[in-house]
Amino acid sequence: MSELTDELTDLGVTQASQRLAARDVSSEELTRAFLERTLALDQGTSQAIGAYLELSAESALDQARAADALLANGDPTAPLTGVPIALKDIFITRDMATTCASRILAGFKPRFDGTVVARLREAGAVITGKLNMDEFAMGSSTENSALGTTRNPWNHACVPGGSSGGSAAAVAARMVPGSFGTDTGGSIRQPAALCGVVGMKPTYGRVSRYGVIAFASSLDQVGPLANSVEDTALLFEAVAGHDPRDSTSIPQPAPDCRGSLHDGAKGLRVGVPGEYFGEGLDPEVEKSLRALLAALEREGASLVEVELPHTEYAVATYYIVATAEASSNLGRYDGVRYGLREGEDGGLTNMYGASRDAGFGAEVKRRIVLGSYALSAGYYDAYYLKAMKVRTLIRRDFDQAFENCDVLLTPTSPDTAFELGSRTDDPLKMYLSDVLTIPCNLAGLPGLSLPCGLDSKGLPIGAQLLAPPLAEPLLFRAARACEELVGFDQRPPEQDLAGGAGK
Amino acid sequence: MKISQAEVRRVATLARVELDDDELESVGRDLNRILDYVAKLDELDTSTVEPTAQVVDFAAPMRTDEVTSKPAPEDAVANAPRSDKNFFVVPNIIE
The missing domain is CATH 3.90.1300.10 (Amidase signature (AS) domain)
Incomplete structure (x- = not known):
């Protein structure tokens, strides 16, 4: 070249x-x-x-x-x-x-x-x-x-x-x-x-x-x-x-x-949430971030320790909310109007199942099933509604932290x-x-x-x-x-x- | 909470996702691990907390009910696996 x-x-x-x-x-x-x-x-x-x-x-x-x-x-x-x-x-x-x-x-x-x-x-x-x-x-x-x-x-x-x-x-x-x-x-x-x-x-x-x-x-x-x-x-x-x-x-x-x-x-x-610097953080990553924080301070920024106490619940909340929404959004892939179509000889319901089975990878299927489960009758309150409430708590943590940084x-x-x-x-x-x-x-x-x-x-x-x-x-x-x-x-x-x- | 294979099959059917026996087993296993993990949300008392369904603080915007665009029917069926005269063709619905 x-x-x-x-x-x-x-x-x-x-x-x-x-x-x-x-x-x-x-x-x-x-x-x-x-x-x-x-x-x-x-x-x-x-x-x-x-x-x-x-x-x-x-x-x-x-x-x-x-x-x-x-x-x-x-x-x-x-x-x-x-x-x-x-x-x-x-x-x-x-x-x-x-x-x-x-x-x-x-x-x-x-x-x-x-x-x-x-x-x-x-x-x-x-x-x-x-x-x-x-x-x-x-x-x-x-x-x-x-x-x-x-x-x-x-x-x-x-x-x-x-x-x-x-x-x-x-x-x-x-x-x-x-x-x-x-x-x-x-x-x-x-x-x-x-x-x-x-x-x-x-x-x-x-x-x-x-x-x-x-x-x-x-x-x-x-x-x-x-x-x-x-x-x-x-x-x-x-x-x-x-x-x-x-x-x-x-x-x-x-x-x-x-x-x-x-x-x-x-x-x-600059707010520094302790929960993001905890266990599981690679020591070299931490070192690099701490060096940046120190440099910012030398430049005239002030560092403020903040708490985001519901951080540990975020992944669980996300994997209910996101998969639930995904299970709904991915319902449109049914082989009718666009995309892969299979199994039409077996009738309409068979066509839906066969198209989606052939078309979706393992992770997608896993999330659709998880999301559907979280929304299904008998489980909606325990999972989706609960997750939506924890989401409110997570938002509030940030609102409070931003009052000080x-x-x-x-x-x-x-x-x-x-x-x-x-x-x-x-x-x-x-x-x-x-x-x-x-x-x-x-x-x-x-x-x-x-x-x-x-x-x-x-x-x-x-x-x-x-x-x-x-x-x-x-x-x-x-x-x-x-x-x-x-x-x-x-x-x-x-x-x-x-x-x-x-x- | 343990989810049985029958339960996984039931939900997969609802979601119109066909799972073969191997998939049923591995999806069931993965699901149980994930559900065990998300059970930690039960540690929190949310009895007085409002749910967040949407992070934007405005209601759905409205507009006048008038036609503003006319997509061509040929465009609508352009990607159809099977179509006829701008209709989508599917297997019989009523047997």
Whole structure:
């Protein structure tokens, strides 16, 4: 690969957008560079990253040429004009295969774009393709994908995290400068942490869920991933804001997150919840977080010990609420109007059962059965209603904590990337990977993960920031302050690409 | 709380998810482990706590009942496994 190509794929979203506006580089050149890099790293060898389910190279180049025409005319350009962006395969995209990494949606090609996709197109983004994920967003490692394996760019024997594993891996490997994922229990933040990138989940209701395949409707949120806080803020602003087609959409426009981005750490009250630094936290992760906290204090932030006493009940609450909602949302996959159909010779009921049996993976089936059980007559009060009440207690903990601090700083994940296959036998162990990210979804708060170091195995460690509802500008400001202090400039080790040969 | 295989089968049938015998056993086992874990919620007294069904604090927004979009019928059946003249075709419902 030429030096020029490497230099182009080093560009972040903001840098690319500036270089394109200055006509320094064309979108076609830039897009081609990212596509070449993707072809070299993503497929073709046993150790390939496998972030993409569908790379739409021809379409991307067409979009790039259209963007170049707009840029050449000096047309008022939207902030992402000509910038390549990739999407988790949970986003409904017109005329592009959309599978949710499930066999049950094999061959499904939507006839419309969801709101986030439409807004990205309006912003001029070049959509390069769809990224791998855990099936129906159920998982923490992307190993539940029915359609392929994604490897962590930092160590190809390890998971990229999940469920937005493809979105995090693609950005970490610089196959694309920015991507989008969804986060229901940590599915943007945890893979961002494991892959050493920035990933953010907005306040519930900030970004439209219209055209986002639903997992758990009271928890799902769309968010961006990129290699810098500034890029992540730009991507968030491009898609956030009220959408009348989503009845849970907050009736406010996107907030300005870049105006106060560089306001710094001075005067920030950073809450440290003891429950997030307890047993089960990898000592190297703790060390890295404590170092960041100390650095913030030196910069003029004040550290405040806070308590979130119901933290230990969050995973249990989540696995009732999310699975219950999922069992309802996934009822639509019945082989009637779209997706896989089997067993029609046995009659309608047989067709439902056979289609869903053939189409859903083991984890999806497990969660549908668990969720249905929690909602069924005789058990609703003991499980679902109980969980909804504990959810209130979890929210209250945060409301109270935020009376004494501006943001919370915690580790994102109790440990770093684990080996592929090492947790697939134990669903409960896998669920506990999300113990630090889940409470934020239950409370509907905005949260962000940024890289704060590497462990002794060379694997990224993520720091998580949580803010009160609607406080994204504050969240990004705190994140930028942390990013400056950490100065994380490491890259995943490059594969040997001499002569175009992978491993 | 122990969930029996019969119970798992009953719920799976309700959810229209066919499970074969191997799956039935492993799903049952996993479910029991998870249900044992979620039983810890019983440690909390929630008798005076209101449930949270939704974290947004506004009611469902309303709009005027008028047609604002007319999706093409061909689009609706574009992904249908079986369709005929813009109808979805399925096996007999009434036997």
